[in-house]
Amino acid sequence: MTKSTSRWVGASLARKQDLRLVTGHGRYTDDISVPGMLHAAMLRSPHAHARIKSVDVSRARALPGVHAVLTGEDAKRYWGPLAPTIDIGMKVPTVYALATDKVYYMGEPVVAIAADTRYLAEDALEFIDVEYEVLPAVTDTEAALAPGAPLLYPEWGDNVQCAWGMSVGAVDETFARADHVFEFRLPQHRYSGASLEGRAALAHYDAYNRKLTLHCSTQAPNLVRTLVAQTFRFPEHDVQVIAPDIGGGYGNKLQADAEVIPCLLSLATGRPVKWTESRQENLLSGMQCRDYVWYLKVAVSKDGILQGLDAQVLGNVGCDGTCHAAGAGKFLVAAGYVPGPYKWHAFRVATKVAVSNKAPSGAYRGYGKDIANYPLEVAMSRMADALGLSPAEFRRRNFVGKDEFPYQQISGPVYDSGDYAQCLAKLLELVDYDEVKQRQAATQGKSAKYLGIGIASMLEPSGGAVPSCIFNSYEVATVRLMPEGGVLVLTGHQDIGQGSETTLCQVVADELGLTPDDVRVVYGDTNAVPYGLGPWSSRGATFNVSCIAEAARRLKANLFEVVANLWQCEAAGLVAADGAIVEPGGRRMTLRELGNKLHLWPGAFGVVPKHVANPFEVTHYWTSPIASWTPDELGRIRLYTTHPSGSSAIIVEVDAETGKIEVKDVAIVDDCGVIINPTIVEGQLHGGYVQGIGGALMEEFHYDERGQLWNTDLTSYLHPLATDVPDIKCDHVISPSPYTTLGTKGMGEGSTIMPCAAMVNAVEDALKPFGVRVDQLPLTPERVIRLLKTSSIWREMYEVGA
Amino acid sequence: MNEAAMKAIRVTTSVNGTSYTRAVEPRLLLSDFLRNELGLTGTHVGCEHGKCGACTVLVGGRAVRACLMFAVQAEGKSVETIEGLAAGADALHPIQRAFIDCHGLQCGFCTPGMINSTRALLAANPAPTDQEIRAGLAGNICRCTGYVNIVKAVRQAANEMRTTAAPEGVSK
Numbered sequence: 001m002t003k004s005t006s007r008w009v010g011a012s013l014a015r016k017q018d019l020r021l022v023t024g025h026g027r028y029t030d031d032i033s034v035p036g037m038l039h040a041a042m043l044r045s046p047h048a049h050a051r052i053k054s055v056d057v058s059r060a061r062a063l064p065g066v067h068a069v070l071t072g073e074d075a076k077r078y079w080g081p082l083a084p085t086i087d088i089g090m091k092v093p094t095v096y097a098l099a100t101d102k103v104y105y106m107g108e109p110v111v112a113i114a115a116d117t118r119y120l121a122e123d124a125l126e127f128i129d130v131e132y133e134v135l136p137a138v139t140d141t142e143a144a145l146a147p148g149a150p151l152l153y154p155e156w157g158d159n160v161q162c163a164w165g166m167s168v169g170a171v172d173e174t175f176a177r178a179d180h181v182f183e184f185r186l187p188q189h190r191y192s193g194a195s196l197e198g199r200a201a202l203a204h205y206d207a208y209n210r211k212l213t214l215h216c217s218t219q220a221p222n223l224v225r226t227l228v229a230q231t232f233r234f235p236e237h238d239v240q241v242i243a244p245d246i247g248g249g250y251g252n253k254l255q256a257d258a259e260v261i262p263c264l265l266s267l268a269t270g271r272p273v274k275w276t277e278s279r280q281e282n283l284l285s286g287m288q289c290r291d292y293v294w295y296l297k298v299a300v301s302k303d304g305i306l307q308g309l310d311a312q313v314l315g316n317v318g319c320d321g322t323c324h325a326a327g328a329g330k331f332l333v334a335a336g337y338v339p340g341p342y343k344w345h346a347f348r349v350a351t352k353v354a355v356s357n358k359a360p361s362g363a364y365r366g367y368g369k370d371i372a373n374y375p376l377e378v379a380m381s382r383m384a385d386a387l388g389l390s391p392a393e394f395r396r397r398n399f400v401g402k403d404e405f406p407y408q409q410i411s412g413p414v415y416d417s418g419d420y421a422q423c424l425a426k427l428l429e430l431v432d433y434d435e436v437k438q439r440q441a442a443t444q445g446k447s448a449k450y451l452g453i454g455i456a457s458m459l460e461p462s463g464g465a466v467p468s469c470i471f472n473s474y475e476v477a478t479v480r481l482m483p484e485g486g487v488l489v490l491t492g493h494q495d496i497g498q499g500s501e502t503t504l505c506q507v508v509a510d511e512l513g514l515t516p517d518d519v520r521v522v523y524g525d526t527n528a529v530p531y532g533l534g535p536w537s538s539r540g541a542t543f544n545v546s547c548i549a550e551a552a553r554r555l556k557a558n559l560f561e562v563v564a565n566l567w568q569c570e571a572a573g574l575v576a577a578d579g580a581i582v583e584p585g586g587r588r589m590t591l592r593e594l595g596n597k598l599h600l601w602p603g604a605f606g607v608v609p610k611h612v613a614n615p616f617e618v619t620h621y622w623t624s625p626i627a628s629w630t631p632d633e634l635g636r637i638r639l640y641t642t643h644p645s646g647s648s649a650i651i652v653e654v655d656a657e658t659g660k661i662e663v664k665d666v667a668i669v670d671d672c673g674v675i676i677n678p679t680i681v682e683g684q685l686h687g688g689y690v691q692g693i694g695g696a697l698m699e700e701f702h703y704d705e706r707g708q709l710w711n712t713d714l715t716s717y718l719h720p721l722a723t724d725v726p727d728i729k730c731d732h733v734i735s736p737s738p739y740t741t742l743g744t745k746g747m748g749e750g751s752t753i754m755p756c757a758a759m760v761n762a763v764e765d766a767l768k769p770f771g772v773r774v775d776q777l778p779l780t781p782e783r784v785i786r787l788l789k790t791s792s793i794w795r796e797m798y799e800v801g802a
Numbered sequence: 803m804n805e806a807a808m809k810a811i812r813v814t815t816s817v818n819g820t821s822y823t824r825a826v827e828p829r830l831l832l833s834d835f836l837r838n839e840l841g842l843t844g845t846h847v848g849c850e851h852g853k854c855g856a857c858t859v860l861v862g863g864r865a866v867r868a869c870l871m872f873a874v875q876a877e878g879k880s881v882e883t884i885e886g887l888a889a890g891a892d893a894l895h896p897i898q899r900a901f902i903d904c905h906g907l908q909c910g911f912c913t914p915g916m917i918n919s920t921r922a923l924l925a926a927n928p929a930p931t932d933q934e935i936r937a938g939l940a941g942n943i944c945r946c947t948g949y950v951n952i953v954k955a956v957r958q959a960a961n962e963m964r965t966t967a968a969p970e971g972v973s974k
């Protein structure tokens with residue numbers, strides 16, 4: 001096969017969808033209206049844990065303009081419990097999308113209404129009477145795991161949704177013999193992606209066609225179709241899911257949870273029903289994430305070489321991390337990847353995932369890779385400090401070396417490629433690390449503003465292939481030659497803003513010698529595309545790009561056979577370039593001519609040789625050459641195919657009087673292998689990083705111990721604004737993956753993985769004169785002052801009256 | 803249910819230069835009026851409580867949040883939405899061009915609001931510094947881009963709009 005020329009892969013092409021999006025002609029789910037459409041509203045539980053004693057909907061049902069009012073009990077006529085999304089040795093509760101006997105979190109839907117307008121539907125909520133018997137609630141992770149805690153599912157006997165652990169090497173011995181043993185407790189709070197477009201769904205059950213059509217804002221239309229069909233026990237081939245433009249996902253839109261409620265209302269009324277989540281509903285229940293505590297023990301030799309890691313993570317998935325969404329799995333990923341980009345001799349990890357009376361837990365940018373990264377990267381900087389090494393030098397001494405790939409990590413994964421030390425070296429240069437440290441030394445103590453710099457390195461395992469889970473292990477796509485020579489790519493991969501509508505055209509254009517304008521990506525309709533799985537786990541550039549590049553190559557090979565047959569020459573000598581199939585130095589046939597010949601003049605029978613199966617289109621299935629679900633001799637499995645990596649730095653100025661942190665500078669060096677579109681890659685780095693900064697500084701769900709969520713609007717749940725963050729510098733290292741077709745790796749999560757650790761390291765560096773150790777995020781000014789107050793030096797300097 | 807809320811009131815307003823008269827409930831939000839009554843779905847709703855800026859439109863040339871205004875308050879006013887900005891798919895406004903050129907959008911949900919805030923910002927300050935751009939857009943949340951390329955886009959648009967003859971008359 002001839003090698004493809006890289007003309008478009010690597011080009012910063014402007015995105016195809018932008019024209020419609022900048023002119024207001026995008027089409028998001030709520031933009032769609034159909035004749036006869038009703039509007040949904042949901043009555044949600046005001047309590048975190050309560051028994052439902054009675055529900056009286058008679059007054060609501062009597063209202064003019066109200067077409068259906070359904071309780072959880074009513075709904076059982078139409079559906080079963082929510083279908084599980086993941087079950088790898090987990091306890092899967094029997095829960096419904098509308099509460100039946102009990103509510104498990106504040107905001108859980110209890111009654112669903114369909115009415116002529118959204119205004120009427122919301123009015124009608126006021127006419128429903130529910131009697132609750134409030135039960136004791138538990139929200140804190142460790143409290144939920146403690147003996148005697150209130151139980152969400154009494155039949156479980158505890159609040160543990162899953163537990164797992166592994167041990168490799170002589171752990172106890174390593175710790176007994178170590179020169180240094182460091183211990184850390186590092187928690188992280190609960191926050192989420194909170195995309196600007198919340199969830200939205202327009203369901204239409206057509207009884208005369210026995211077909212359910214669901215337009216919804218999802219990252220994974222095929223997965224939603226499966227889950228909806230399973231929840232309703234409805235034939236899946238009679239369900240069509242259409243995902244139009246998506247207003248952000250970040251992992252939060254990977255389930256069929258409340259989306260089944262408009263389906264229910266449509267089944268009950270026979271009319272199309274639209275539900276558009278309000279911001280309050282989104283914050284109450286639109287999938288939350290993070291929320292865990294790590295206990296880490298690290299053994300280090302006196303020359304700064306890591307020896308052993310003994311780690312335990314306690315995760316909090318709220319009321320459930322299996323059916324509402326696949327949140328529980330991220331803590332298993334976290335356990336597998338806590339060794340990070342470093343080498344170890346001994347490793348032990350245990351994970352325990354608790355349910356509690358908070359909203360359900362789903363995926364969010366990182367899916368456990370972030371959870372793995374945070375404690376170790378904070379620990380690395382603190383240990384470097386204790387050992388008298390620079391944080392970069394300590395990391396360098398322990399990185400997997402660039403010549404050691406493929407590298408068998410102690411916890412199971414095989415790292416494909418990388419140059420972690422070079423990423424870090426480039427970062428120090430990009431951010432002018434030494435200059436910052438000099439400036440810090442020169443300015444420290446001269447004012448209340450303390451300068452600090454923190455770094456964090458990361459791994460972004462990409463393309464997870466998780467057994468017994470919707471996050472499965474293959475990708476399938478079709479590349480089709482049209483009669484006029486253009487190409488359609490049909491894929492289950494959803495563009496949710498990451499630009500695959502454009503980047504996939506770049507890939508196919510190179511393979512077939514076309515321009516991206518000759519290619520259109522069709523996605524977002526389960527009845528048009530093969531059963532591909534969607535963008536999650538940064539899998540696009542690992543699974544989907546490989547799948548589509550190979551499909552295009554196979555199509556090209558078939559077309560070469562046809563042309564060779566027509567010209568009576570060798571297919572092996574042909575190339576595809578400039579919109580044509582070319583015999584070097586000789587004949588040329590444009591794809592348009594060829595498409596015409598195949599389809600029409602004279603048609604396939606006249607031009608296709610017998611041994612060519614299908615020159616019109618190729619549907620190709622791609623799976624990982626390296627993932628393995630068969631445990632090795634140590635019981636380890638390999639779920640991820642590529643391992644993008646990177647390092648980043650944050651420079652802060654912390655005001656010791658007010659506790660306010662100003663982010664002065666951010667720099668990222670990323671290695672996602674071969675880059676398809678540099679501008680899009682940098683956009684992902686910027687956006688992901690700022691989301692992480694939000695998590696580090698301001699985003700937090702405030703649950704009290706009764707399970708009341710106090711901040712359900714954007715004035716109390718804060719996001720970074722343009723004034724909160726600086727410009728961001730980016731640079732790249734390119735280590736192609738040997739396991740993907742084009743050497744690409746995933747990207748999109750890595751930049752969100754690093755900021756929390758980098759921020760903590762920066763703040764601790766800035767406040768080193770006070771010996772501050774961050775014990776909680778986000779670092780609001782109040783928290784920073786609380787930390788400073790523990791320092792006698794600070795109290796002497798700043799406390800009024802001290 | 804509030805009976806008064808149900809009684810329709812006539813409202814006449816000009817949207818993107820076309821005059822519309824509709825009978826609406828007094829409680830109907832301008833954002834819902836534009837989206838559902840007029841089918842102008844380019845105005846997005848991200849919070850419905852005035853914080854995210856996705857619904858930003860121009861009313862009388864000033865940037866306002868359509869979710870914080872009732873449709874009846876637009877009586878006699880001139881409203882400009884994102885749909886009115888370009889004369890056609892091949893006639894983009896420099897701000898729209900710049901958002902594309904600079905990759906100032908990802909999911910695009912914040913984009914119409916961002917662009918309308920930018921129109922108001924550049925009308926008031928045709929040569930903003932980066933800091934002024936950030937301050938001018940601090941009422942618009944973007945969850946995707948980290949703002950870096952949005953600032954870049956506004957900078958490009960400002961430069962272009964200063965060097966070409968005033969392409970549109972956003973009044974101050």
Ligand code: FES
Nearest residue numbers: 848850852855869
């Ligand atoms: S929708 Fe109007 S400000 Fe958010």
Ligand code: FES
Nearest residue numbers: 908912944945946
């Ligand atoms: S582009 Fe997605 S919110 Fe701004």
